[in-house]
Amino acid sequence: MPFFETGIANLLVFEPRVFEDSRGYFFEAYNSAIHKQQGLTYQFIQDNQSSSSYGVIRGLHYQLNPHGQTKMVRAIVGTIYDVAVDLRKGSPTFGQYFGIELSAANKKQLVIPVGFAHGFSVLTEKAEVLYKCDGLYNKESEGGIIYNDPALNINWQVPLDKAIISDKDLVLPTLDACKNNFTF
Template sequence: MPFIETGIPDLLVFEPTVFEDSRGFFFEAYNQKMFNGAGVENVFIQDNQSRSTYGVIRGLHYQTPPFAQAKLVRALTGTILDVAVDIRKGSPTFGKTFSVELSADNKKQLMIPAGFAHGFSVLSEIAEVMYKCDQFYSKASEQGIIYNDPSLNIDWKIPMEKAIVSDKDQVLPVFANCVNPFEYKG
């Protein structure tokens, strides 16, 4: 199976089979039957795409119910460090972070269920990121955790003096004070 467990329940890395020849390459970036076979039952209804320069940090973001989102994230160009934080109360990995480099070259994707905060940093000169969501965007449900929360101690793999963070993301609460209605269902 092309799914790699991360040590955090329900958080998976998807590494597709890539077919390469003299013409280039081909792979299935998403196949519902394959994902369902791995226990991923989400029905994706929205695709988002962003373009960012080196040093940009986006996140840590999530939406609360009824608009909580699962996301399938990948880099179309460049390289990002994709980060997920388990915020599900009662989870054996509550408050734990996971990060993985996603790039146009390695074609890996991160499957992030609802109940996780998500963010990424751009490690290449430019990166275009695309992610599928299983719920629509809702400004009223939008929440987040500050990217540099000392209790999470995330290494974004860029010098902090080169970090580019939106005004909105710079005023997010720390993990201990975030709005968090999520419960681990085990």
């Protein structure tokens, strides 16, 4: 199967089989039958895409239940450092994060279930990120954690003096003060 465990329960890396020849390449970015074989039964209903320049850090974001979202994230241009933080109370990895480089070149995708905060930093001059969601955006259920929370100690892979962070993300709470209704 093209899924690999991350060390955090239910957080998976999807590495599609890529067919390359002199014309270029082809791969199935998403196939519901392959996901169902892995026991993944969500149904994606929304696609989001962003474009960002080097040094941008987006996140850490999530939606509270009942509007939580499973996400499947990939970079279609450039390279990002993608991060998921386990927010599920009772999880043995609560408060831990997993980070991975996702790029147009490696075609890897991170499958992030409900109960995780998500963010990424841009490692190349430009990156375009596409992610599928199994729930619709709901403004009232937005939650987040500040990118530089010392309890998480995330290395975003970009010098922080070159980081570009939105005003909204600069005022997010720390992990210990964030709204959270997720359980393991």
